[in-house]
Amino acid sequence: MDAPAAPPAAPANPAGSLPTAGRPGPLAVLFGPVFLKEMLVLGRHRSTYWTRAGFVLLLAGVAALVFFGATADASRLPGASALQTLQRVAPLLANVLGFLQLTAITLVAPGLASSAVCDEKRARTLPTLVTTPLSALQIVGGKLTARLAQLMLLVISAAPLLLSVRVFGGLDAEFVAASVALTLGSALATAALALLFSTWHTRAAAAAAFALATYGLLTVAPFFTAMAIGQFRAPPPWFVTATSPFLCLSALLGGGRIVVAPGVGTTQLWLIGAAYQIAIGIAAAALAAASLRRVMLREAAGRPDPGGEGPAPAAAGDGTPAPAVPATKKRPSSRTLTGSPVFWREYRRPAVKSRTARRTLVASVLLGLVWLYTHLPFHSEELHYTVALVSVGVLALLNAQSAPGAVGVEREARTWDALLTSRLSPASILFAKAGAAVARVWYIPAYALAHFGVAAFAGFVHPIFFLHLTLILFACGLLPVCTGLVLGLAVRKATTASSLNLLVLVGLWLVFPVLVGLMGSLAPPAGRHALKPLADAGLAINPFPMIVFALGPALRTPSLAYWPRYEWLGRDDLDPLGFSVILAGSFGALSVIGLVALLVAARRFNRLTDRPS
Amino acid sequence: MIEITDLTHRYGSLVALDRLTLHIGPGEVFGFIGPNGAGKSTAMKILACLLRPTAGDARVCGHRVHDSGDAIRGLVGYMPDFLGVYEDLTVDEYLQFFAAAFRIPARNGKRAAVVDSVLQLTDLTAKRHAMVDSLSRGMQQRLGVARVLLHEPQVLLLDEPASGLDPRARIELRSLLTELRNMGKCIMVSSHILTELAEMSTSIGIIERGTLLFAGPIGEAFARAGAGERIAVTLEGGPADARAIAADLASDPRVRSVAAEDRSLTIELAPAVNGHHFLIEAVIARGGRIASFTPRPLKLEEAFLRLTRGAVN
Numbered sequence: 001m002d003a004p005a006a007p008p009a010a011p012a013n014p015a016g017s018l019p020t021a022g023r024p025g026p027l028a029v030l031f032g033p034v035f036l037k038e039m040l041v042l043g044r045h046r047s048t049y050w051t052r053a054g055f056v057l058l059l060a061g062v063a064a065l066v067f068f069g070a071t072a073d074a075s076r077l078p079g080a081s082a083l084q085t086l087q088r089v090a091p092l093l094a095n096v097l098g099f100l101q102l103t104a105i106t107l108v109a110p111g112l113a114s115s116a117v118c119d120e121k122r123a124r125t126l127p128t129l130v131t132t133p134l135s136a137l138q139i140v141g142g143k144l145t146a147r148l149a150q151l152m153l154l155v156i157s158a159a160p161l162l163l164s165v166r167v168f169g170g171l172d173a174e175f176v177a178a179s180v181a182l183t184l185g186s187a188l189a190t191a192a193l194a195l196l197f198s199t200w201h202t203r204a205a206a207a208a209a210f211a212l213a214t215y216g217l218l219t220v221a222p223f224f225t226a227m228a229i230g231q232f233r234a235p236p237p238w239f240v241t242a243t244s245p246f247l248c249l250s251a252l253l254g255g256g257r258i259v260v261a262p263g264v265g266t267t268q269l270w271l272i273g274a275a276y277q278i279a280i281g282i283a284a285a286a287l288a289a290a291s292l293r294r295v296m297l298r299e300a301a302g303r304p305d306p307g308g309e310g311p312a313p314a315a316a317g318d319g320t321p322a323p324a325v326p327a328t329k330k331r332p333s334s335r336t337l338t339g340s341p342v343f344w345r346e347y348r349r350p351a352v353k354s355r356t357a358r359r360t361l362v363a364s365v366l367l368g369l370v371w372l373y374t375h376l377p378f379h380s381e382e383l384h385y386t387v388a389l390v391s392v393g394v395l396a397l398l399n400a401q402s403a404p405g406a407v408g409v410e411r412e413a414r415t416w417d418a419l420l421t422s423r424l425s426p427a428s429i430l431f432a433k434a435g436a437a438v439a440r441v442w443y444i445p446a447y448a449l450a451h452f453g454v455a456a457f458a459g460f461v462h463p464i465f466f467l468h469l470t471l472i473l474f475a476c477g478l479l480p481v482c483t484g485l486v487l488g489l490a491v492r493k494a495t496t497a498s499s500l501n502l503l504v505l506v507g508l509w510l511v512f513p514v515l516v517g518l519m520g521s522l523a524p525p526a527g528r529h530a531l532k533p534l535a536d537a538g539l540a541i542n543p544f545p546m547i548v549f550a551l552g553p554a555l556r557t558p559s560l561a562y563w564p565r566y567e568w569l570g571r572d573d574l575d576p577l578g579f580s581v582i583l584a585g586s587f588g589a590l591s592v593i594g595l596v597a598l599l600v601a602a603r604r605f606n607r608l609t610d611r612p613s
Numbered sequence: 614m615i616e617i618t619d620l621t622h623r624y625g626s627l628v629a630l631d632r633l634t635l636h637i638g639p640g641e642v643f644g645f646i647g648p649n650g651a652g653k654s655t656a657m658k659i660l661a662c663l664l665r666p667t668a669g670d671a672r673v674c675g676h677r678v679h680d681s682g683d684a685i686r687g688l689v690g691y692m693p694d695f696l697g698v699y700e701d702l703t704v705d706e707y708l709q710f711f712a713a714a715f716r717i718p719a720r721n722g723k724r725a726a727v728v729d730s731v732l733q734l735t736d737l738t739a740k741r742h743a744m745v746d747s748l749s750r751g752m753q754q755r756l757g758v759a760r761v762l763l764h765e766p767q768v769l770l771l772d773e774p775a776s777g778l779d780p781r782a783r784i785e786l787r788s789l790l791t792e793l794r795n796m797g798k799c800i801m802v803s804s805h806i807l808t809e810l811a812e813m814s815t816s817i818g819i820i821e822r823g824t825l826l827f828a829g830p831i832g833e834a835f836a837r838a839g840a841g842e843r844i845a846v847t848l849e850g851g852p853a854d855a856r857a858i859a860a861d862l863a864s865d866p867r868v869r870s871v872a873a874e875d876r877s878l879t880i881e882l883a884p885a886v887n888g889h890h891f892l893i894e895a896v897i898a899r900g901g902r903i904a905s906f907t908p909r910p911l912k913l914e915e916a917f918l919r920l921t922r923g924a925v926n
């Protein structure tokens with residue numbers, strides 16, 4: 001009766017209200033239209049299913065390896081029934097799976113989330129989003145929950161495996177709870193960080209890399225800094241240990257016997273650790289929403305996208321308003337192109353486009369170096385090992401991550417078609433890109449070689465190490481570039497190609513040796529003998545042990561008056577020539593493999609790019 | 614210069630081009646029109662050696678796309694429908710890049726001279742040192758045209774080159790294309806702006822759902838579409854008079870249709886009827902007093918609308 005008399009309810013979204021005017025409830029923030037759209041799109045991507053299958057296969061594969069590895073000796077023991085063996089192995093298996101899951105999810109999450117905003121920027125759909133009543137928080141929330149849902153599905157798809165382990169008993173319920181909580185917390189943190197970086201970057205691969213690096217800073221750096229401050233003598237206080245989910249999980253595994261966190265119980269430790277992860281996630285998501293709002297407004301203002309990079313210049317500390325960005329950016333003059341055009345352009349392609357990010361990066365690297373050189377004396381072996389191992393590792397990772405982008409970025413920016421209708425031959429395109437990718441990171445080998453040059457001159461290292469390091473650096477710089485370019489050609493999405501390329505390296509330098517080792521422990525003596533060359537080869541192409549093999553003698557015999565004697569495969573008196581030949585052979589082979597892969601890709605270029613001829 | 618025979622392309626199960634057969638000679642500006650998704654871009658990509666056709670044959674200047682990609686790339690200038698630009702280069706550097714990619718030597722300032730001339734031709738000299746990604750859409754489009762002209766190609770494949778251009782730039786593009794045509798180049802242009810295409814093309818092709826509906830001179834397209842000339846007549850009398858006269862005229866075999874609105878009539882003549890005198894006489898004979906008499910030239914839109922069905926692939 002009185003219904004018509006009641007004042008008309010205010011419309012949910014009065015006409016003319018600004019996008020930010022509505023205040024969506026928490027459910028609308030997390031599961032709004034953006035969530036639904038993202039779920040739909042992700043469900044359509046084939047890569048989603050590949051990731052899922054790959055994840056389960058990885059876990060199952062490792063579980064099988066651990067199982068057979070651990071039961072190999074037991075099976076030969078008389079009297080132990082299969083069930084008993086299983087029960088003995090189950091806890092080990094669960095631990096390995098728990099750690100593996102944590103690692104894998106931490107690595108997968110940024111890749112999954114990094115394209116969230118980059119894709120919208122590239123497709124120029126952000127201005128359309130601005131005109132809808134969706135708030136930036138809703139967009140970020142929806143995108144984040146959609147990714148998290150995918151990650152949960154990953155965890156769930158691996159659940160049968162964990163459950164089957166549990167059936168065999170001996171599994172600690174608290175460990176399962178902790179590993180799930182830490183895994184999901186870590187997924188939230190890395191995904192939110194990737195989203196944050198994707199508002200600043202146009203390239204998803206770059207956003208993922210930055211997110212991982214930042215996550216590393218937030219979870220690994222505190223522990224090591226505290227350890228270093230304590231001169232590596234005492235474990236750091238518990239709140240430092242709690243920052244790393246890996247340490248929390250290990251503390252639990254030790255059952256408190258391994259003292260990694262004095263002053264707090266293991267249960268509190270992992271609870272606090274999970275809370276820390278969630279806090280990182282929430283903070284990063286909030287920052288991402290704020291940053292996205294700014295990016296959206298900038299794009300909606302109709303200004304051509306200035307690369308979509310970096311925080312807006314308004315962040316100047318002194319409070320003065322930032323100078324307006326002119327409508328067209330101009331250079332005072334243009335550079336003159338010399339040599340191969342692809343090399344020229346590729347070499348100058350900025351690795352990090354935002355100037356702020358670039359400066360931050362350079363500053364933090366310099367700070368790290370200053371810290372390194374002030375804390376470790378120049379004659380200490382640790383310093384030289386650190387410099388050699390870290391430079392090779394960083395060089396390989398950096399190239400592995402960025403090389404696929406040399407093709408992927410062009411494909412995504414649609415400059416690829418223009419390039420493919422030019423008269424450049426496939427080989428000239430690929431080799432120029434490879435050359436430029438290697439040359440672009442000249443500063444890493446330059447730094448490492450300068451360090452050892454000085455060290456040799458000062459008489460701390462035998463100069464022959466200079467030669468060995470050059471060989472290793474060259475191969476470790478070149479191989480990931482070649483495989484990355486091949487993958488970039490074969491796989492459409494740059495992020496996928498980058499992840500696959502990283503997997504190639506991990507497979508070559510981590511999975512392969514572990515696999516051969518496990519197979520060796522399984523095989524009967526005759527088979528073990530047959531596997532030996534494979535194991536030796538795996539060792540010879542692995543830069544990390546090889547650096548140790550090469551650097552140790554060079555440090556022990558720094559004087560030019562003597563030649564260092566090298567240990568190699570049970571021998572301990574290999575002369576420098578013999579060792580150098582082994583090194584040159586194995587790392588030369590790696591370089592040649594990379595170049596041959598590139599050559600094959602150049603031969604099959606038209607097929608890979610769908611050109612008729 | 615372009616010969617396409619029974620060209621078929623499928624994306625999965627979707628047939629984007631269905632046995633397309635087409636010949637375009639030198640000095641021709643071929644306007645390629647069709648509804649969205651008709652297969653225009655697909656055909657151009659195949660001619661530019663960017664896409665492997667599923668079946669059939671395509672030749673550019675006698676070279677088959679299947680085996681002479683390199684020769685074709687030297688002869689063809691292809692401008693994609695969506696122009697990608699390198700973000701971190703200036704206009705000049707961008708053009709230098711492609712000049713080098715087309716093997717124009719840097720010796721004796723040859724490359725610089727080529728870049729200069731295309732910049733001038735497309736009126737971009739003032740933007741020479743601007744970053745490519747900060748150019749407006751129309752400017753980027755001009756840069757795309759400039760890039761295509763660098764290596765003086767014999768055949769130009771331009772996929773919607775006029776989109777995003779302002780009226781002046783469009784007129785300039787049209788005169789540029791006319792100039793290029795006079796140089797004996799063969800130009801294939803796709804566009805949705807039909808009036809413009811009608812003015813610059815010597816012949817047109819209409820494609821729908823991957824099938825070529827028509828190819829030939831524009832005049833023939835009208836005949837094929839059965840489109841006749843239109844004439845607007847305004848009368849001095851009232852609307853009732855106009856309606857009466859319209860009803861009378863509609864029975865004339867030379868008149869295809871008549872529409873009356875207020876005091877004016879729009880009369881469409883039957884195809885191939887020339888001369889207006891019979892119309893004037895007929896109106897006067899029926900007591901109409903003509904206030905104005907305006908023949909309207911045929912429009913490509915009409916032919917397009919009649920020949921295509923607007924069906925989506």
Ligand SMILES: Nc1ncnc2c1ncn2[C@@H]1O[C@H](COP(=O)(O)OP(=O)(O)OP(=O)(O)O)[C@@H](O)[C@H]1O
Nearest residue numbers: 624627629647648649650651652653654655656926
């Ligand atoms: N990469 C692709 N994968 C699958 N289908 C495609 C692809 N590219 C085009 N198509 C389909 O092929 C058909 C022809 O597309 P094409 O781009 O050639 O049309 P068009 O005539 O250029 O249209 P428009 O006028 O919109 O530019 C369309 O139905 C389109 O959906």
Ligand SMILES: [Mg+2]
Nearest residue numbers: 653654694772
């Ligand atoms: Mg098109």
